[in-house]
Amino acid sequence: MNTFAVVQAVVIGLLVLGSAVYAFGKLLPGVSTRVRAGASASLNKPWRASWQRSLGRWLQPKQATGSCGDGCGSCGSCGPTPPKQARPDVQPLEFRPRQR
Template sequence: MVQDIVIGMAVVASLIYACRRLMPATSQRWQAALANSLSTASRPTLLRAVGKRLQPTSAAGGCGSGCGSCSTGCGPTSPTTEQPLQFRERSSE
């Protein structure tokens, strides 16, 4: 029975990790929904504290961060100009 519980916990942890890596926006929405439901005034103090701790952090993007999500037009910077690759023969010393 203990082995089943441990394997189940490992599967759930793997699922959470995969969701956070492959669907970051969706997992943040789910996390925010869970945090909001735990933070309601009708919940006990401990659950409200857990809800406050689970609240996802907001993106700290600003001008020059490269996010390109605001209407200021700062967007991602263009890549530097490309330089051609030059090969040189080894000197036989």
């Protein structure tokens, strides 16, 4: 087997793996977020190497950061949500009997 075939197989394998990860994230966003948060938490430990901690920070989902202003409502700083108001452009349906 020549080196070109090996390189071609590795590139195709990486493309298929990347496509599968992308599809996993799009089709199962909740599961994908939990998996990423778990992997991030296990990698982002003080005794890990610096490259492992940076990989853990990179994998951390945006929802798990808990920063103020992201709209998650986890810290309670967003305040109460305003009540929903009726939209003025919505009109109720009227059903009338057929004219004979």
